[in-house]
Amino acid sequence: MVTSSHINAAVVLVAAVASGQGKTTATAALARKLTKMGRTVRVFKCGPDFIDPMLLERASGAPVKSLDLWIVGREACRAQLAQAALEADVILIEGVMGLYDGSPSSADLAREFGVPVMAVIDAGSMAQTAGALVHGLRDYGPVDMAGVIANRVASPGHAAMVAASLRDIPLFATLPKQARSLPERHLGLVLPSEVEGIDEMLDQLADQLSFDEAAWSNLRSTRLELGDALAASEAPAPDARPLAGRKVAIARDAAFMFLYPANLETLAELGATLEFFSPLADEPVPADADAVYLPGGYPELHAEKLAYAQRWQESIRAAHRDGTPIVAECGGMMALAETLADKAGAVWNMAALLPGRVAMQARLAGLGSQGMPTPHGVLRGHTFHYSSMETPLPPAARTVKHPSGVDGEAVYQLGSLTASYFHAYFPSNPAAVAAMFTRSAA
Template sequence: MGTQGARVVMVAAIASGQGKTTITAALARRFRRSGQTVRVLKCGPDFIDPMLLERASGAPVHSLDLWMVGPELCRRRLACAAREADVVLIEGVMGLYDGKPSAADLAREFGIPVLAVIDAGAMAQTAGAVVLGLRDYGPVQLAGVVANRVGSEGHARMVAESLRDIPLLGTLPKQARRLPERHLGLVLPDEVGDIDAVLDALADELKFDDAAWDAMPPHSFDDSALPSAPISPLLAGKTVAIARDAAFCFLYPANLDTLRALGAQLAYFSPLADQPVPDGADAVYLPGGYPELHAETLAQAQHWQASIRAAHAAGRPILAECGGMMAVAESITDKDGHAWPMAGLLPGQVKMQGRLAGLGAQGMPTAAGVLRGHTFHYSRLETGTAAAAHAVKHPSGAEGEALYRSGSLTASYFHAFFASNPEAAAGLLLGAQA
């Protein structure tokens, strides 16, 4: 594997909800069970789909995005994946042409063929019109189609005939069990007791044209000409304590890699298990996740709460992103209207709501330049604390998420992608002011 490249496709669709993640997971598990090495990458900012795709493929899932990650790091990720694996699957984001930059932009930038997923559950021959439009609008190079929710062999034939010169590479029948979802996306893999059985069933149910797949030429990506940008060890000798459990699970693998490249030692702990901030930690990183689903447990976690208050009182830098910020506010009011007391480092109350409160790519200004990332949340913070800075929405340039400071605490709904500006990320964990 890797010497001649890998078979690479981007799994994309006309919209969210067509089954991209399901098909990508089924393919990853199917190829992996056949003895092939699989790498999956995710287009656009996302934490939840990559967890499932990691479970399906057996390897960490990195993000690709021409703006947030940048073309050079995207190329390095692709080159590394193609060297390591027999198969590289890239799950698209939203619809193929949605967003600036879009999944189609990424596919064209690197010459990646697209595997179009269509939900055929309520259509037959119209599938051809949808797929031809997907191919020609950009255009993009189309490797083939996988039809989801196919009712019968006759239904599959009608779909295949409608595609004209585009091959129908696979079909997946209507699933007896779907991957469960909640307000931010899929349910976390560890919350589904038989998730591996579900993934195996999807792989079993996927009918796939292996001969057509094997006939596809392998793909490689030349990253040899990219300039090497060494990262200064700004966090050398520092220990960064990172909350990591079901309530604090939104962590880009690239963020952890960047912290290590900056020289930091990483120490994980679980607020849900009422574990205190580790002794000797020089800084604390509280990533996003689902604290609202575990608010009662967090409210009762006295060791955790006392330790984060002590770290704050001692002036240790604390970076709290989205769910992390929620957990250090005064309280979280869940969707049932129950208010649960939190650590109280940031004056204000967090309240869950039924509609989306923030979504999209943003950049946060810092003393070391713009730190790129995104926002995605269903809660709002009611606080009298004035914002120390605001992120800027991409590409509109409009005002984005507020960044708050309270003593050594830096808190925001903004999720930072550390690799976009390692120096800025280090500054946040060294207590530098924006």
């Protein structure tokens, strides 16, 4: 067991007044700078997200997991933080949207575990008003405000005006306006693997982060309010490994990469052997696979290549004819439709396992935390997509939006296929996950 008296890591939650202020950039810069200083850094991401954790993993050199009081759960968050505190000198948690946005919000998580907040502000078009903004962020909740990282600071004089306006809140660090920013597309940042010179960009951000060593030293007094938390989950007993001896084939390439690391860990803990394959490379589903997992990603960016991947298409249809359980999430489902219309309007033939057609659109089509009802209870997760699907197939079920309780995404069942825009967080209900990947249940 780990108790709060044993937690020695410095920890902050990096938040902002809204999206677009630079909190991912600031968190990445801070992680890279501290790593270069010889610190052992662990980074978490608040809320459901796939892309920001990839960048933060690149910046820190360690896997980035999710913290969310509803999707992940309080006790699982507590255990993850306790484990990180055993391994690291520094824990950085990047918030989601604005500090108080959502239910639960980043502020809710900070208060739950006694984590101080580091506010990132875009100071590019303000000076003394920065103080009013940050004091409002602190007092509205309230939260424990550790300090401020001011982004897009023009000069030392500009930084001095911002610092003076903060009064009793320290200006922790500043970043200048970047000549080259991290590129974005419709679902967020461009994947780090696609950005030329990404490590040089991260090193430059770290070098440009003007850092107050005294303010950092003050963070060392922070203690997480974890109480007694299990440092690491115990391995499941043999009778709790319902996927033992079974192989789950998982699509993983530039078109299919949106999955929680915890999902892979859950499948392994349930006993499954994992094997990865690439539909983009026209690799077929492994012949000895007992189940197939098609996570989300960017099939719309690679639709032409997928359309000509005939070995892949035939193999997934053959697996379905054979009754192999197939779980397809968001982009995985899109690749199984009859056709996919990309953002330019070009229509491409997909695997045609699921009747219907998918089309990209300019407006956001789905966003937020949701739960999928199953015979084993609710499986929690989220949705985030800019496409819509027209299908004659009636939904077998619908997810439930959190916290409103209204209907969410359609869940389709066609033979051994379970498909939806819903991204499931597997640790929230391992029994439901085991059933989805089991032939008898499918």
